[in-house]
Amino acid sequence: MAVPAAAEVAALRLDLTNQGVRLGDDVIAAGFDLALASAGNGNASEGVDLILPGGWCTNVCIAPGYARTSPYVLALGSSGALELRHPRHGIVPVSVPDTARFRHERTHSGVSCGDIGAVHGRWLVMSPFAARDGVQLDRPRRFLGLPPLRPLQKGQWTVDEVVACAEAAWAHAGARLVHLEASHLLRDDGGVADLSPYISALKRALPTLVSVSALPPIDASQTLALYAAGCDSISYHLLAFDAAAAAEVAPIRSRFVSHDRLMNGLRAAARVFPRGAVSTDLLLGLEPLEHVSAALPKLSAEGIVPNLALFRPLPGGEDDVPAGTLVPTEPILALRAERGDHLRAHGLWHSRVRGFPRTLWGFEPYLPSFIDRAYAAMRRSLRVKAVTT
Amino acid sequence: MAVSIRIPSVLRNLTGGQETIQVMATTIDEALAAVEAAHPGIKARLCDETGKLRRFVNVFVGEEDIRFLDGQKSTVKDGDLIDIVPAIAGG
Numbered sequence: 001m002a003v004p005a006a007a008e009v010a011a012l013r014l015d016l017t018n019q020g021v022r023l024g025d026d027v028i029a030a031g032f033d034l035a036l037a038s039a040g041n042g043n044a045s046e047g048v049d050l051i052l053p054g055g056w057c058t059n060v061c062i063a064p065g066y067a068r069t070s071p072y073v074l075a076l077g078s079s080g081a082l083e084l085r086h087p088r089h090g091i092v093p094v095s096v097p098d099t100a101r102f103r104h105e106r107t108h109s110g111v112s113c114g115d116i117g118a119v120h121g122r123w124l125v126m127s128p129f130a131a132r133d134g135v136q137l138d139r140p141r142r143f144l145g146l147p148p149l150r151p152l153q154k155g156q157w158t159v160d161e162v163v164a165c166a167e168a169a170w171a172h173a174g175a176r177l178v179h180l181e182a183s184h185l186l187r188d189d190g191g192v193a194d195l196s197p198y199i200s201a202l203k204r205a206l207p208t209l210v211s212v213s214a215l216p217p218i219d220a221s222q223t224l225a226l227y228a229a230g231c232d233s234i235s236y237h238l239l240a241f242d243a244a245a246a247a248e249v250a251p252i253r254s255r256f257v258s259h260d261r262l263m264n265g266l267r268a269a270a271r272v273f274p275r276g277a278v279s280t281d282l283l284l285g286l287e288p289l290e291h292v293s294a295a296l297p298k299l300s301a302e303g304i305v306p307n308l309a310l311f312r313p314l315p316g317g318e319d320d321v322p323a324g325t326l327v328p329t330e331p332i333l334a335l336r337a338e339r340g341d342h343l344r345a346h347g348l349w350h351s352r353v354r355g356f357p358r359t360l361w362g363f364e365p366y367l368p369s370f371i372d373r374a375y376a377a378m379r380r381s382l383r384v385k386a387v388t389t
Numbered sequence: 390m391a392v393s394i395r396i397p398s399v400l401r402n403l404t405g406g407q408e409t410i411q412v413m414a415t416t417i418d419e420a421l422a423a424v425e426a427a428h429p430g431i432k433a434r435l436c437d438e439t440g441k442l443r444r445f446v447n448v449f450v451g452e453e454d455i456r457f458l459d460g461q462k463s464t465v466k467d468g469d470l471i472d473i474v475p476a477i478a479g480g
Contacts, residue, residue: 031443034399034434034475048477100447100474101454114474 013058015329020067024075057121105168116165124175182214190217196229203230216265233277241295245287270303276348279305300342390467445476
């Protein structure tokens with residue numbers, strides 16, 4: 001069994017994310033398929049996390065409708081260990097993070113932590129607000145890479161429940177970063193009033209970094225309030241650099257939130273947040289890759305990190321007719337290298353906290369270093385003067 | 390002993406949507422057999438043909454994973470809560 005080189009693992013991660021993986025019969029017999037429906041409210045895709053050689057964690061779609069043409073098969077080797085089989089890569093050893101202990105934990109209100117959030121590598125992803133609290137911006141489409149939101153029985157998860165979930169993820173699943181997903185929350189202030197109590201409480205409870213995906217405020221200066229509340233990284237997703245392409249894939253959202261509002265929000269955030277902490281997702285396949293290529297230097301020059309995001313089928317949407325085109329892995333690898341050059345040229349490469357999608361989609365592995373943890377502690381010490389229990 | 394078993398959402402179609410089931414049992418094995426008797430088909434999703442728990446299925450008694458107790462022979466006492474949690478989370 002050959003262990004691939006780092007560069008090869010990077011390409012493998014991307015290709016896996018792009019193509020998904022089929023489950024071998026032996027893996028299904030071992031109960032692996034139960035993962036398909038066990039996603040929590042914070043799930044950002046329908047897939048499972050696989051740990052590749054070198055410890056890189058990547059989220060891979062296992063939905064049969066999506067992965068049926070994938071050349072990758074997940075199987076059990078002769079020793080019982082998980083392995084990935086591919087005609088070109090051969091057999092690659094992989095493993096899965098066992099997050100059962102975290103998901104087994106319950107909050108004081110009796111809610112399972114797995115219902116509140118999902119752990120991906122070092123990230124805990126939560127969406128505290130119920131779908132009905134915002135607007136169902138658009139019917140899930142294959143190319144709309146926003147997380148699916150499941151209507152909850154209750155209005156939203158309380159601050160205490162979210163903090164309890166973060167503490168359980170910290171203690172039992174090694175999650176050191178928290179991502180709050182609020183991209184569905186249509187508010188004039190960009191969700192600042194809704195998000196601030198959660199962010200402040202998380203900062204008080206744990207020395208963690210907090211990133212947020214949201215819609216930008218009408219008054220761009222509100223972004224400062226989000227930063228002041230303790231938000232370390234913000235993402236406002238353009239989806240496509242070309243406004244018309246974005247409007248096609250997310251017509252309802254585009255009616256409420258204009259492209260200009262998104263760009264203004266991003267520019268304002270770039271003036272407030274540290275370098276590299278403001279990002280936007282560009283979903284590949286919505287517009288010609290040349291447009292994406294042209295967007296990379298423009299966004300980078302404005303201090304905005306462009307994330308090259310891959311689409312993923314959302315529950316029930318696997319058979320939708322794609323609104324864009326499937327992009328093969330090779331040109332994405334070229335774009336990725338191009339993006340890296342622009343980020344380095346504009347001093348955006350090294351940031352202490354990164355937007356969550358980069359980890360999820362497998363473009364850049366992220367493991368918080370000692371410096372990251374020190375930065376989180378410093379941000380916390382500046383904000384939290386006293387903690388009483 | 391009356392114990393409660395919490396069913397994961399993915400398997401609730403086999404229990405008529407019930408999240409928690411009450412059974413009489415003194416061990417995990419007995420509890421699983423009791424659930425199967427009440428809701429046929431569920432044990433096959435949790436155990437292989439030899440009756441052994443599938444590898445990617447975790448069972449907790451209270452706060453303890455039965456792997457760190459006595460496996461399926463682990464004893465349960467009156468009022469215990471048995472939690473079935475798939476080992477791998479989607480998401």
